Amino acid sequence: xxxxxxxxxxxxxxxxxxxxxxxxxxxxxxxxxxxxxxxxxxxxxxxxxxxxxxxxxxxxxxxxxxxxxxxxxxxxxxxxxxxxxxxxxxxxxxxxxxxxxxxxxxxxxxxxxxxxxxxxxxxxxxxxxxxxxxxxxxxxxxxxxxxxxxxxxxxxxxxxxxxxxxxxxxxxxxxxxxxxxxxxxxxxxxxxxxxxxxxxxxxxxxxxxxxxxxxxxxxxxxxxxxxxxxxxxxxxxxxxxxxxxxxxxxxxxxxxxxxxxxxxxxxxxxxxxxxxxxxxxxxxxxxxxxxxxxxxxxxxxxxxxxxxxxxxxxxxxxxxxxxxxxxxxxxxxxxxxxxxxxxxxxxxxxxxxxxxxxxxxxxxxxxxxxxxxxxxxxxxxxxxxxxxxxxxxxxxxxxxxxxxxxxxxxxxxxxxxxxxxxxxxxxxxxxxxxxxxxxx
Amino acid sequence: xxxxxxxxxxxxxxxxxxxxxxxxxxxxxxxxxxxxxxxxxxxxxxxxxxxxxxxxxxxxxxxxxxxxxxxxxxxxxxxxxxxxxxxxxxxxxxxxxxxxxxxxxxxxxxxxxxxxxxxxxxxxxxxxxxxxxxxxxxxxxxxxxxxxxxxxxxxxxxxxxxxxxxxxxxxxxxxxxxxxxxxxxxxxxxxxxxxxxxxxxxxxxxxxxxxxxxxxxxxxxxxxxxxxxxxxxxxxxxxxxxxxxxxxxxxxxxxxxxxxxxxxxxxxxxxxxxxxxxxxxxxxxxxxxxxxxxxxxxxxxxxxxxxxxxxxxxxxxxxxxxxxxxxxxxxxxx
Numbered sequence: 001x002x003x004x005x006x007x008x009x010x011x012x013x014x015x016x017x018x019x020x021x022x023x024x025x026x027x028x029x030x031x032x033x034x035x036x037x038x039x040x041x042x043x044x045x046x047x048x049x050x051x052x053x054x055x056x057x058x059x060x061x062x063x064x065x066x067x068x069x070x071x072x073x074x075x076x077x078x079x080x081x082x083x084x085x086x087x088x089x090x091x092x093x094x095x096x097x098x099x100x101x102x103x104x105x106x107x108x109x110x111x112x113x114x115x116x117x118x119x120x121x122x123x124x125x126x127x128x129x130x131x132x133x134x135x136x137x138x139x140x141x142x143x144x145x146x147x148x149x150x151x152x153x154x155x156x157x158x159x160x161x162x163x164x165x166x167x168x169x170x171x172x173x174x175x176x177x178x179x180x181x182x183x184x185x186x187x188x189x190x191x192x193x194x195x196x197x198x199x200x201x202x203x204x205x206x207x208x209x210x211x212x213x214x215x216x217x218x219x220x221x222x223x224x225x226x227x228x229x230x231x232x233x234x235x236x237x238x239x240x241x242x243x244x245x246x247x248x249x250x251x252x253x254x255x256x257x258x259x260x261x262x263x264x265x266x267x268x269x270x271x272x273x274x275x276x277x278x279x280x281x282x283x284x285x286x287x288x289x290x291x292x293x294x295x296x297x298x299x300x301x302x303x304x305x306x307x308x309x310x311x312x313x314x315x316x317x318x319x320x321x322x323x324x325x326x327x328x329x330x331x332x333x334x335x336x337x338x339x340x341x342x343x344x345x346x347x348x349x350x351x352x353x354x355x356x357x358x359x360x361x362x363x364x365x366x367x368x369x370x371x372x373x374x375x376x377x378x379x380x381x382x383x384x385x386x387x388x389x390x391x392x393x394x395x396x397x398x399x400x401x402x403x404x405x406x407x408x409x410x411x412x413x414x415x416x417x418x419x420x421x422x423x424x425x426x427x428x429x430x431x432x433x434x435x436x437x438x439x440x
Numbered sequence: 441x442x443x444x445x446x447x448x449x450x451x452x453x454x455x456x457x458x459x460x461x462x463x464x465x466x467x468x469x470x471x472x473x474x475x476x477x478x479x480x481x482x483x484x485x486x487x488x489x490x491x492x493x494x495x496x497x498x499x500x501x502x503x504x505x506x507x508x509x510x511x512x513x514x515x516x517x518x519x520x521x522x523x524x525x526x527x528x529x530x531x532x533x534x535x536x537x538x539x540x541x542x543x544x545x546x547x548x549x550x551x552x553x554x555x556x557x558x559x560x561x562x563x564x565x566x567x568x569x570x571x572x573x574x575x576x577x578x579x580x581x582x583x584x585x586x587x588x589x590x591x592x593x594x595x596x597x598x599x600x601x602x603x604x605x606x607x608x609x610x611x612x613x614x615x616x617x618x619x620x621x622x623x624x625x626x627x628x629x630x631x632x633x634x635x636x637x638x639x640x641x642x643x644x645x646x647x648x649x650x651x652x653x654x655x656x657x658x659x660x661x662x663x664x665x666x667x668x669x670x671x672x673x674x675x676x677x678x679x680x681x682x683x684x685x686x687x688x689x690x691x692x693x694x695x696x697x698x699x700x701x702x703x704x705x706x707x708x709x710x711x712x713x714x715x716x717x718x719x720x721x722x723x724x725x726x727x728x729x730x731x732x733x734x735x736x737x738x739x740x741x742x743x744x745x746x747x748x749x750x751x752x753x754x755x756x757x758x759x760x761x762x763x764x765x766x767x768x769x770x771x772x773x774x
Contacts, residue, residue, distance in 0.1 A: 012456070240765065252766045253765070324447050325447040325453065332452045334451055336450075337448070338448045366554035367554050368460055369709050370708040371715075375715070379764060380762040380763060380765050405765065405766065410451055419455065423451060424451075
């Protein structure tokens with residue numbers, strides 16, 4: 001059978017064997033958790049606590065500021081020691097709430113909401129999900145309740161669940177699907193109920209046969225959901241690529257998936273929603289893959305939100321001698337971290353520790369117009385041309401050449417034999433264009 | 441944990457193993473069997489000519505190019521390819537001048553690697569053909585002792601070459617054009633006919649090209665469209681007038697078509713970046729090759745066909761921009 005997929009894309013080494021078979025284990029509570037107020041797309045949350053306050057695991061410590069925002073909850077019982085600037089995973093310093101964890105606390109959390117969701121109206125479920133601080137766990141951390149409330153005039157007919165996990169190394173979603181398939185299905189049920197859609201599709205790259213089997217085996221008979229194995233190709237998990245692969249629909253340039261009647265949620269988000277309704281606890285921990293050849297014992301971990309990288313690494317045997325670069329997210333789109341005190345936030349799918357050998361500086365050559373970037377670009381841009389425009393700082397022309405359609409997936413940079421820093425140039429050009437339009 | 445500071449670079453943190461030097465040196469490697477075949481057919485003279493043109497190319501790159509560019513391998517390709525388009529009996533100094541011209545005026549004057557409009561090796565050959573028409577069209581016949589020179593390879597610069605002892609003859613295309621005499625196809629495929637060094641072993645060139653295509657170091661659409669166009673066009677002509685026009689197999693395997701289609705037209709720098717553009721580029725070359733061979737004043741037209749299409753590449757690129765995902769049209773201002 002020919003598997004569904006999208007056109008173009010790249011085939012990086014998968015490198016998932018480091019953790020694909022390791023069961024998820026729980027990280028011991030660290031001595032301190034640091035919870036940034038901005039762990040999502042949108043306005044940062046407003047703190048509800050002050051230094052000196054004692055907080056219990058699961059307490060809401062910061063409230064959402066507006067609709068596109070999300071609350072933050074204490075991920076461990078302890079005392080608020082400070083609210084101030086702290087290294088943030090995006091490379092900046094951001095206001096964060098520091099909690100000194102009580103060393104001998106049982107860390108047993110009280111359920112915060114009525115676990116019985118039967119009979120709740122869609123609006124009430126969306127409210128509960130918002131209140132639980134659920135955001136997209138695939139990396140972008142867009143507040144989930146916003147995606148569950150499409151405008152009335154927008155007809156949505158299908159829910160797409162993204163279980164591709166196409167970035168190399170990461171096995172977070174893979175292990176969640178294998179170990180918590182019922183929660184995934186519960187989450188899907190909730191989401192479908194909120195959206196009022198009759199049909200759900202789970203797309204999974206076929207390099208995860210155990211996940212496909214687990215989800216298929218546990219699929220409730222009254223849930224109109226199908227599981228679809230997909231070709232292993234990066235970026236299969238990009239929203240627009242996944243919709244195209246599963247539904248053959250092309251999301252128009254500059255538009256959202258809902259314009260073609262689809263809503264996409266990450267499988268980890270679905271799993272978390274299932275967990276919220278299963279346990280009654282808000283989003284205070286997440287599954288993270290700590291991996292790469294720079295860490296001694298690569299593992300899949302349940303991590304309290306706000307745990308510092310340092311604590312993750314210490315719990316996994318420490319770094320190897322040749323560890324050189326620490327990346328949040330996958331190695332293709334992830335953000336390198338300079339500081340071991342940076343906390344894991346809701347949107348961090350994995351921590352990849354690269355070694356000296358992985359990070360060898362690559363010599364750059366002039367573009368030889370091989371055209372490989374055009375063959376790789378999943379949105380059919382001409383990165384060669386765009387790169388030349390961005391390098392010459394001709395940003396307006398780059399914008400006219402559809403720079404906005406570039407999702408910074410990095411395929412062009414991955415294939416470029418001359419190592420022209422194409423994604424970096426595009427990021428720069430996008431930032432500069434945004435700055436200009438903000439100034440205007 | 442006391443450690444040196446961690447590296448912080450922008451994404452992506454993973455890159456494919458391909459590199460420009462690796463592509464270039466792989467192409468050089470794929471040219472090696474053709475060089476060996478050339479020395480098999482034309483003896484030591486073949487080696488001397490190729491070495492001289494390579495020396496001219498590399499020497500120029502080293503003297504006039506920006507530092508360190510010798511290592512990227514592209515000048516080596518130019519030098520060897522140029523050598524393969526020359527006759528075995530050519531004085532070495534001419535081959536050297538050709539190599540120097542190819543790099544100097546074919547590449548460096550445009551700004552070096554990646555910037556040139558025309559295939560440097562072909563530009564070098566076009567220059568030699570204009571400057572030294574007679575030596576460039578004196579074709580030794582393959583065979584004879586390996587150590588026997590096929591011409592006055594050691595002639596001093598600017599001196600007229602001593603008369604040849606070696607047997608020379610017209611190329612199959614020359615025979616066809618001027619004497620309406622066809623050559624059997626099998627010797628053409630194998631390479632035991634008169635012609636320039638690398639023109640002769642058609643099947644070997646195809647095999648080397650196939651290897652590069654599998655490695656994705658060569659866009660197969662270009663040779664495929666060139667060869668299919670030449671075959672279709674010449675088959676049509678052949679059907680109209682079997683006596684006047686040669687058949688497609690003869691057209692495909694004679695002259696520089698194989699070397700040109702597989703190794704010259706596919707030069708990444710001077711061919712289109714879009715897939716559709718590559719088809720158009722190849723079809724254009726194919727048509728021009730047949731037109732020049734059949735109706736032009738020259739027996740061979742591959743060189744001019746490719747150079748002409750090289751000039752059109754920017755326009756082809758502009759006209760074949762891909763349609764952006766989620767839009768109906770390609771960007772207007774590409």
